[in-house]
Amino acid sequence: MTSPTPRPARRRGPREHALSTTLLTLVAPVLVLAVGVAVALSWRDALPDPVAVHWGADGADGFAPLTSFVAVLAGSAVPLHVGAWLLALLRGQAASTRRAATGMSTWFAAFLVAVMLGSLAGQRGLTSPDDAPDVGGTIALALALATGAAIVSALLVPRDRPLPATAAVPTEAARLAMGPDERVAWFRTVTARGGITVGATAVLGTAVLAVLSRSPWLLTVPAALVVLFLAMFRWDVRVDTDGLSVRSVLGLPRTVVPLSEVEQASVTHVDPLRDFGGWGWRTGTDGAVGIVLGKGEALQVEQTGGRVLVVTTPDAASAAALLNSLASRGRGTPDDG
């Protein structure tokens, strides 16, 4: 067995998405935050002083002046928006990374503003913050609104422009011997391994918390996590004349590397925590996108535009060889067929 190819040195793609990235990942969420802060402060005269800022099982149990509350919330969010923006700008060669960063940044702005305004709205006209109504419903509504806003913002992120490769697939890249009339395809269904325990723990933990806090609204969190894990759990991977296709068995998310954009396919070895910080659909520190389901063998595809896609799967060698051969064939350069 050939030794796995190391990850290529990070290559940056053209910075053509800088404007849309900045607008969607940084400017829009910060604007939402600013509007939320302005509205909250405009309610000062109608709100008790201090306002309720924390709720326990027996109602409001934490209080703070309005300005501190608003400042802390907004202040803690700003680094997140900046971080997401930098990630998308500097490591967002792949559209999926930019979408994830934008979605995350938007989600937080929308969630924070919704929770802030929702919890304050219930206190308008009150003289004492002790009477502040329970925020369970507000949180559930905020979760739904934030998720909706995140999805919309992620969809607004422009997709990667088609960028066909100009160079041939390197001659030393592994290939599959194919007859001139032969048609070949590779299929594999890959299932998550180690991450299951982490995922199950997260779902159980949040469900227990929701029950203990006696707020049934919070069960939306473990419910959402279950959907997320189902999507990340099993994937159909295919190599054919359309290129490499990786698709969750739920249908979404999915990604395609067109044959024309394949620079080189190879076999690599992945450690989920070390290389991608976890399991599922991840972005690595160099901007490589990984569909990482366990430790071990993986198919690695270097794509035009500085993009790299890594998919953990058995029999990666056949997939890589086929992808290189098909890509070479399409490019009119001779392969070993």
Place this chain on the structure above:
Amino acid sequence: MLFRIDPSADESLFGQIATQVRTAIVRGDLAPGDRLPAAREIAAALDLNVHTVLHAYQELRDEGLVDLRRGRGAVVTDRAGSDYAPLREALAALARTSRALDLSPETTTALLKEALR
């Protein structure tokens, strides 16, 4: 799993697909419970008529190697988990001997067919 078809070969297209699944099972690359790709996926990927692939799947089902279930597709049966190691060894020995005697694959196959009568 690789699927390859050669329209210029003698064997029928559906036959080629069936042969590859059988070979994968004998080699142990496919185990009982493994699900084969959906017929329309293979058909789309290899530019074939979906009925060609279905024909291959039906043949494999008739041989007891896969179960065809609505909604689940073709699943490798327990029966396909038989110990094929002796068969693999016999095939390897046949190939070695045939090469040593400089026999063509066509001749070897013809002799094998005779032996199986």
